[in-house]
Amino acid sequence: MTAVSVRSTLARREARRFHLFVSPWLVGFVLFSAGPILAAVVLSFMEWNLLQSPRWVGLANYVRMVNDPEFWESIENTVQYGLGAVVLGVSFTFLLALLLNQPLRFQGLFRTVMYLPSVVSGLATALLWINILHPDYGLINKLLASVGIQGPGWLASQEWAIPGLVLMSVWGAGNTIVIYLAGLQGIPKTLYEAAEIDGAGWWRRFWSVTVPMMSPVIFFNVVTGFIAALQSYVLILVMTEGGPGNATMVLGLYIYRHAFVYFDMGYAATLSWAMFVLVIVVTAIQFSLAKRWVHYEFK
Amino acid sequence: MEMNRRQMLALAVAAAALSACGDSRQQKQAAAPVKSGAQVIDPNRPSSDDWPFEEAEQLNNSLTWPKTNVPDPASKVVITLGFTTDAVTEVRNAQFDFFFKKRHPNIEIKRESAPFDQFLTKYMAQAAGGSLPDVLYNHYSWTQNLIANKVLHPLDEFIAKTPEFDMDDIPQRGLGYFQRDGALYGLPTDMAPKLLFYNKDLFDKAGLDYPDESWTWDKLFETAKKMTSGSGVEKIYGVSPMPKPAPDLSSVFLMPFGGRFLDVAESKVMIAEPNARDVMARWLDLLLKDKATPSLAELQLLEKVDPFKSGHAALFINGAWVMLELSKQKAFKWGSTQLPKGPEGRTSPAVGSALVMAASSQNKDAAWIYMNEFLSASGYKFRRIAAPARQSAWEDNAKALGIPVEEADLVKKIMAEYASDDGVLRLPANKKVVDTALPIWERAQLGKISVDDALKEMVDKVTPVLSENKIA
Numbered sequence: 178m179t180a181v182s183v184r185s186t187l188a189r190r191e192a193r194r195f196h197l198f199v200s201p202w203l204v205g206f207v208l209f210s211a212g213p214i215l216a217a218v219v220l221s222f223m224e225w226n227l228l229q230s231p232r233w234v235g236l237a238n239y240v241r242m243v244n245d246p247e248f249w250e251s252i253e254n255t256v257q258y259g260l261g262a263v264v265l266g267v268s269f270t271f272l273l274a275l276l277l278n279q280p281l282r283f284q285g286l287f288r289t290v291m292y293l294p295s296v297v298s299g300l301a302t303a304l305l306w307i308n309i310l311h312p313d314y315g316l317i318n319k320l321l322a323s324v325g326i327q328g329p330g331w332l333a334s335q336e337w338a339i340p341g342l343v344l345m346s347v348w349g350a351g352n353t354i355v356i357y358l359a360g361l362q363g364i365p366k367t368l369y370e371a372a373e374i375d376g377a378g379w380w381r382r383f384w385s386v387t388v389p390m391m392s393p394v395i396f397f398n399v400v401t402g403f404i405a406a407l408q409s410y411v412l413i414l415v416m417t418e419g420g421p422g423n424a425t426m427v428l429g430l431y432i433y434r435h436a437f438v439y440f441d442m443g444y445a446a447t448l449s450w451a452m453f454v455l456v457i458v459v460t461a462i463q464f465s466l467a468k469r470w471v472h473y474e475f476k
Numbered sequence: 477m478e479m480n481r482r483q484m485l486a487l488a489v490a491a492a493a494l495s496a497c498g499d500s501r502q503q504k505q506a507a508a509p510v511k512s513g514a515q516v517i518d519p520n521r522p523s524s525d526d527w528p529f530e531e532a533e534q535l536n537n538s539l540t541w542p543k544t545n546v547p548d549p550a551s552k553v554v555i556t557l558g559f560t561t562d563a564v565t566e567v568r569n570a571q572f573d574f575f576f577k578k579r580h581p582n583i584e585i586k587r588e589s590a591p592f593d594q595f596l597t598k599y600m601a602q603a604a605g606g607s608l609p610d611v612l613y614n615h616y617s618w619t620q621n622l623i624a625n626k627v628l629h630p631l632d633e634f635i636a637k638t639p640e641f642d643m644d645d646i647p648q649r650g651l652g653y654f655q656r657d658g659a660l661y662g663l664p665t666d667m668a669p670k671l672l673f674y675n676k677d678l679f680d681k682a683g684l685d686y687p688d689e690s691w692t693w694d695k696l697f698e699t700a701k702k703m704t705s706g707s708g709v710e711k712i713y714g715v716s717p718m719p720k721p722a723p724d725l726s727s728v729f730l731m732p733f734g735g736r737f738l739d740v741a742e743s744k745v746m747i748a749e750p751n752a753r754d755v756m757a758r759w760l761d762l763l764l765k766d767k768a769t770p771s772l773a774e775l776q777l778l779e780k781v782d783p784f785k786s787g788h789a790a791l792f793i794n795g796a797w798v799m800l801e802l803s804k805q806k807a808f809k810w811g812s813t814q815l816p817k818g819p820e821g822r823t824s825p826a827v828g829s830a831l832v833m834a835a836s837s838q839n840k841d842a843a844w845i846y847m848n849e850f851l852s853a854s855g856y857k858f859r860r861i862a863a864p865a866r867q868s869a870w871e872d873n874a875k876a877l878g879i880p881v882e883e884a885d886l887v888k889k890i891m892a893e894y895a896s897d898d899g900v901l902r903l904p905a906n907k908k909v910v911d912t913a914l915p916i917w918e919r920a921q922l923g924k925i926s927v928d929d930a931l932k933e934m935v936d937k938v939t940p941v942l943s944e945n946k947i948a
């Protein structure tokens with residue numbers, strides 16, 4: 178048997194195993210993701226209340242969406258929430274990761290404690306934050322009051338409900354911290370040593386070594402964080418149901434309401450495509466801006 | 477081929493974007509159903525501390541079970557029941573099924589249970605798949621939509637074949653939710669009016685007389701202001717809750733003044749008309765000026781602990797079904813009376829849920845035999861329902877559940893004299909009507925817009941929604 182034929186037998190075997198191992202995911206994706214995605218395209222041109230056969234309505238759902246003020250209101254709320262959650266989440270968790278990366282005693286304990294909120298159930302998180310954000314009895318307003326500041330109405334206020342939800346969104350950011358920690362530990366020590374030899378202080382080392390080396394990780398967290406924030410609705414449903422006065426009616430919640438409260442499946446499918454477009458547009462903008470600030474070691 | 481960091485990042489982001497229309501892990505975690513009271517019920521001897529088997533057996537044997545001319549199946553059939561119940565009631569229902577099967581050995585029962593807030597979604601999806609249970613729980617606000625879409629089977633033919641099924645024992649004025657074109661599609665599992673509850677301890681402390689049948693809404697406003705006191709955790713509210721867009725807004729708050737949220741046909745918004753407008757304005761003043769009813773911010777925390785039930789409200793407007801919970805608590809003494817009178821008299825909604833039969837059922841006779849017994853006076857007494865639709869079951873059930881008999885008598889009087897479905901939204905758009913109007917009213921409650929602007933905006937935004945109420 179020649180060396181070439183042995184290689185080709187091995188290659189075929191490897192290919193077979195590859196297909197065998199990847200097939201469960203592929204079957205699952207086609208049945209449970211690709212199928213519904215394609216069905217949603219067709220549904221968006223139909224009227225369907227689940228109880229009658231779907232009826233073709235052409236572009237009526239899209240026309241309705243464009244003329245629906247609550248849809249635009251939900252887009253505005255979604256973008257506000259997404260921006261707030263990402264800016265605060267990414268920067269705050271980065272600072273936490275820097276602290277947790279310091280060689281301190283009980284480092285492992287601190288890291289565990291910071292990760293704990295990520296494993297708390299969503300409902301418990303929602304109930305906890307309803308109390309933390311309560312205008313009269315909440316922890317945040319109590320702290321503000323102790324320094325003479327009258328806290329806002331948070332979830333009971335139209336202006337402060339989104340900022341309140343943004344604060345809550347940082348709570349479960351343990352996964353982001355883990356990703357940051359992995360990135361921080363991957364920065365070669367030699368770079369810091371070289372910077373020190375050049376006389377760089379801690380700020381210069383942070384700004385000229387840590388941040389550029391971490392920029393791909395920050396970018397990853399920004400992009401995935403935005404996608405997650407744009408889809409968020411479950412905790413908002415539990416905490417505010419979109420109120421007060423539709424102030425927290427985000428697009429995900431608006432879709433949920435049309436699909437599973439009004440059973441207006443055609444319009445809900447149309448709104449879902451609007452969400453997809455929103456995610457793609459926001460992600461594309463982020464990629465185009467990334468060229469200006471994300472530094473890659475190897476190009 | 478090895479990928480560099482940029483390519484790996486791009487791949488990771490693309491994968492994340494692909495999943496954009498799905499749930500994130502965090503959302504899946506949050507959406508996971510909370511298992512409250514999940515339990516295993518022994519089908520051969522269903523029992524619990526609340527519902528001992530021996531007591532159930534004794535009660536079952538003491539009751540007379542009604543007959544029907546609908547014949548029992550000649551061979552085994554299986555009927556599926558879709559109910560929403562809590563873990564405690566589930567045991568009682570299992571006991572009912574146990575004894576029912578002894579009376580009807582050819583009828584097997586497959587019982588499904590879903591939490592109330594997931595129930596409609598689950599069964600709408602099953603309806604789409606053509607697999608509805610034979611007998612289904614129905615909230616009063618859902619039934620007309622299901623009738624309009626021909627999902628339900630009318631029950632009149634079965635009632636006609638069952639002379640013992642005493643329809644006069646069920647308040648006829650509360651059946652409108654389940655009727656269309658002269659046919660009846662649902663039979664109530666429970667039905668009750670709304671009442672004015674009061675905290676006797678707070679009234680005693682304030683030295684004021686308890687509310688009674690002579691009260692007018694003016695008297696309620698005046699007393700609510702007097703009863704309001706304290707602040708923060710010590711705050712006592714005069715009355716809770718205040719009116720908001722809801723299916724029974726007209727019947728509880730507006731009709732005594734000659735106003736309505738929507739007209740009878742649910743085709744026109746009437747809330748901005750003077751009679752209704754004045755009522756809404758008075759309540760808004762009670763909230764914003766007198767602070768005698770909880771604000772949105774205050775309700776936010778109190779939502780999980782109702783202000784009245786926690787002893788923080790003097791007056792409470794709610795359904796008679798809360799009497800069971802109030803009877804069990806010992807923190808304060810309470811009483812109830814009829815809702816106050818207005819210039820146009822006294823009104824109260826009669827609301828409840830029902831059992832319906834799916835049009836797709838293959839075992840309608842067996843399904844009826846089950847419904848007949850479940851909804852008979854004996855069925856109500858066996859299940860110890862706190863607010864039975866059958867009026868003959870009130871007294872026995874009240875005694876068994878520890879509800880004062882005089883309170884049960886009050887409910888029976890209201891049901892007999894005036895409680896009705898008039899003014900309670902029920903047509904297909906009712907949920908959308910409420911969801912459209914509520915955020916506008918919340919802005920008024922926050923003091924962002926005036927009552928007139930809020931009501932005008934409600935008219936403008938709710939009117940287009942009402943086209944969905946047109947049933948062919």
